[in-house]
Structure formats: structure tokens, C-alpha cells
Amino acid sequence: MEKLKTLIKKVLTKEVIFYIIFGVLTTIVNISIFYLLTLIHFDENLANVIAIILAVLFAYFTNRKIVFNSTANTLKEKLTEFYKFMLGRAFTMVVEMVGFYLLFNIIGIQEMISKLAISVIVIILNFFISKFFAFKKAKK
Secondary structure: OHHHHHHHHHHOOHHHHHHHHHHHHHHHHHHHHHHHHHHOOOOHHHHHHHHHHHHHHHHHHHHHHHHOOOOOOOHHHHHHHHHHHHHHHHHHHHHHHHHHHHHHHHHOOOHHHHHHHHHHHHHHHHHHHHHHHHOOOOOO
16 A cells, blocks of 8 residues: 555656646647537537647647746747647647547547547647657756
């Protein structure tokens, strides 16, 4: 039992907790926009792309300082971070688009279940991309 508590303390850091909170909020933004657009009869795939783009912008601003405490100061450092963040999110956007298409259009799973299922995978990928690729940390 003590080993389990130690493992939980190691995994549930402040960074991970904030990422979960803002990941959930980003997902809510994504799914809400998707839902609203499909409600007004946008094509599901186009609604998905628009929802992803708006959610990514929300995620960038919340993740940069609140979650990962970026130490980028110069304009060049900030632009590099933004570029890396967007590159990572472009990759996971492709994962999400292909995953949604496969689940919804090919396999035939209901649209919201497809959207939620692929979102879980994307959240996990985005954490590792942001932590180890996009955001600048202070050198120890």
C-alpha cells in the first residue's frame, strides 16, 4: 500500500494535475464547439477540424504559463515555443482526424462516442509533446 501511495505522489505532480484540469477544459471547448457546429448542420468532419483548431489555441495559452511554467523570455524563444507547440498539435490533429474518421465513418461508432474516445488518446499524446518538446524549462 505504501508503494502505491509513493507511485501516486510521483505521478500526480502539480504539473500533471493542472494538465488534467486544463486538458479537460480544452476537451470541453473542443467537444462543445463540435456539438454546436453539428447542431447547426456543419459537416461532421469540418466541424471537427474547426473545433480542434479553437481548442488548440485555448490549450496553448493555458499550458504555456499555468501548466508548464515556460521560461521563454525573448520573442525568438516564444515564437520557437509556439511553433513547436503548434507542430505537436498539428501531429495530434492528424491523429484525431484520422481516428475520428476511422471510428465514425469506417467502423460506424456514434459521432460523440468516436469524438470522446479519440480525445483521450490525443490528451495523453499532447502532454508528452508539450512537456518534452514544446515548452522551455529553467535549467537546473
